[in-house]
Amino acid sequence: MATAQRKKASKKELITRKASAMFREKGFPAASMRDLADVVGLEAASLYNHIKSKSEILQEIIFRIANDCNVHLESLEGNGMTSIKKIESLIRFHVQMMLTRFDDYCVMINEWIHLTEPYLTNFTTQRRNYVQKMESIIEEGVSNKEMRPVMPYVAMLTILSSVRGLEFWHRSAKKISTQVMEDNMVNYLINGLKK
Amino acid sequence: MATAQRKKASKKELITRKASAMFREKGFPAASMRDLADVVGLEAASLYNHIKSKSEILQEIIFRIANDCNVHLESLEGNGMTSIKKIESLIRFHVQMMLTRFDDYCVMINEWIHLTEPYLTNFTTQRRNYVQKMESIIEEGVSNKEMRPVMPYVAMLTILSSVRGLEFWHRSAKKISTQVMEDNMVNYLINGLKK
DNA sequence: CCTACCGATCGGTAGG
DNA sequence: CCTACCGATCGGTAGG
Numbered sequence: 001m002a003t004a005q006r007k008k009a010s011k012k013e014l015i016t017r018k019a020s021a022m023f024r025e026k027g028f029p030a031a032s033m034r035d036l037a038d039v040v041g042l043e044a045a046s047l048y049n050h051i052k053s054k055s056e057i058l059q060e061i062i063f064r065i066a067n068d069c070n071v072h073l074e075s076l077e078g079n080g081m082t083s084i085k086k087i088e089s090l091i092r093f094h095v096q097m098m099l100t101r102f103d104d105y106c107v108m109i110n111e112w113i114h115l116t117e118p119y120l121t122n123f124t125t126q127r128r129n130y131v132q133k134m135e136s137i138i139e140e141g142v143s144n145k146e147m148r149p150v151m152p153y154v155a156m157l158t159i160l161s162s163v164r165g166l167e168f169w170h171r172s173a174k175k176i177s178t179q180v181m182e183d184n185m186v187n188y189l190i191n192g193l194k195k
Numbered sequence: 196m197a198t199a200q201r202k203k204a205s206k207k208e209l210i211t212r213k214a215s216a217m218f219r220e221k222g223f224p225a226a227s228m229r230d231l232a233d234v235v236g237l238e239a240a241s242l243y244n245h246i247k248s249k250s251e252i253l254q255e256i257i258f259r260i261a262n263d264c265n266v267h268l269e270s271l272e273g274n275g276m277t278s279i280k281k282i283e284s285l286i287r288f289h290v291q292m293m294l295t296r297f298d299d300y301c302v303m304i305n306e307w308i309h310l311t312e313p314y315l316t317n318f319t320t321q322r323r324n325y326v327q328k329m330e331s332i333i334e335e336g337v338s339n340k341e342m343r344p345v346m347p348y349v350a351m352l353t354i355l356s357s358v359r360g361l362e363f364w365h366r367s368a369k370k371i372s373t374q375v376m377e378d379n380m381v382n383y384l385i386n387g388l389k390k
Numbered sequence: 391c392c393t394a395c396c397g398a399t400c401g402g403t404a405g406g
Numbered sequence: 407c408c409t410a411c412c413g414a415t416c417g418g419t420a421g422g
Contacts, residue, residue, distance in 0.1 A: 043391070157363065
């Protein structure tokens with residue numbers, strides 16, 4: 001029984017992982033449950049012994065990684081680091097998420113529009129809170145005189161967009177190692193903030 | 196006859212414009228021809244008096260704006276500007292495209308995956324050429340000693356990604372004016388390049 | 391986990 | 407430009 005449960009859970013994990021790769025490649029609406037079943041090695045109907053619906057898979061992928069981002073950001077709050085260090089940690093975290101959990105991260109940033117209510121509102125609310133907290137850290141750094149007088153909103157946008165840009169890099173022939181890429185991104189983005 | 200032609204052309208233009216907005220909002224696969232017909236004020240079948248297929252609309256949107264980007268980039272080549280000025284012009288051009296032709300620009304950067312062959316290969320080839328030319332300009336600026344020793348690939352990625360990030364800004368409540376936004380982006384990104 | 395199948399919706403056509 | 411309709415495919419269910 002415990003074994004059966006575990007088997008079932010891991011099969012669900014397999015389905016979710018394959019779905020994530022497929023949603024990233026084709027986009028959520030263009031990825032069909034029949035294609036997914038083929039990749040997993042089942043008939044389409046059999047998928048429904050493991051998952052409730054196509055939407056449920058999308059929800060699990062997105063909220064799992066969104067939650068990890070939130071947890072990391074909260075760990076930064078009031079931990080005594082300088083604002084610059086906090087932002088550096090945030091950049092490194094996002095770059096690592098993008099590189100080590102590529103499919104999930106891309107699905108979150110590109111496919112969240114296909115969430116249905118109430119999940120859609122839930123997600124956009126979480127995201128609004130996230131970027132506001134991030135802007136607060138930058139604002140703090142500016143009034144601390146740790147950072148140049150950048151507009152927090154513009155800095156936040158540039159940082160998150162640049163991480164997102166790694167999607168293009170990951171897809172293309174990558175002659176640069178991931179560590180070099182991470183350090184280059186951090187340098188470029190942090191140098192834009194430092195006095 | 197000339198009038199009929201013009202009327203037909205403008206109706207096609209209307210369809211394309213509404214389609215662009217719809218493709219951006221919902222994504223290409225999730226936007227149905229019936230929804231589009233509703234917005235235009237026709238029956239779905241009647242759309243096909245003006246356009247050949249759903250795919251054709253996507254192709255026209257994407258290659259029209261991609262072509263404008265290519266023309267601008269070619270106008271920079273060997274025009275006597277410094278490398279920094281060339282990149283500043285490129286950034287301003289992209290920011291303006293994003294802000295003044297928001298739907299088309301977003302469809303190009305987000306929906307190109309849904310092009311079918313041979314258009315898909317055509318597009319990715321054009322894009323590869325584009326980023327290579329852009330990297331050449333940055334490389335030139337670095338060996339000129341005009342720019343700091345950045346990696347051209349990383350700088351290119353950061354610049355294009357940051358422009359893309361304006362999609363998020365455009366969607367949200369925009370308290371910042373477009374001119375201020377453009378100048379802030381240019382300053383941030385150009386300062387990262389200057390010595 | 392499969393076979394068989396559902397209603398809904400898709401892009402697109404015929405014919406007027 | 408519409409009515410009527412096509413075959414294909416979609417997400418998902420019943421029943422075993």
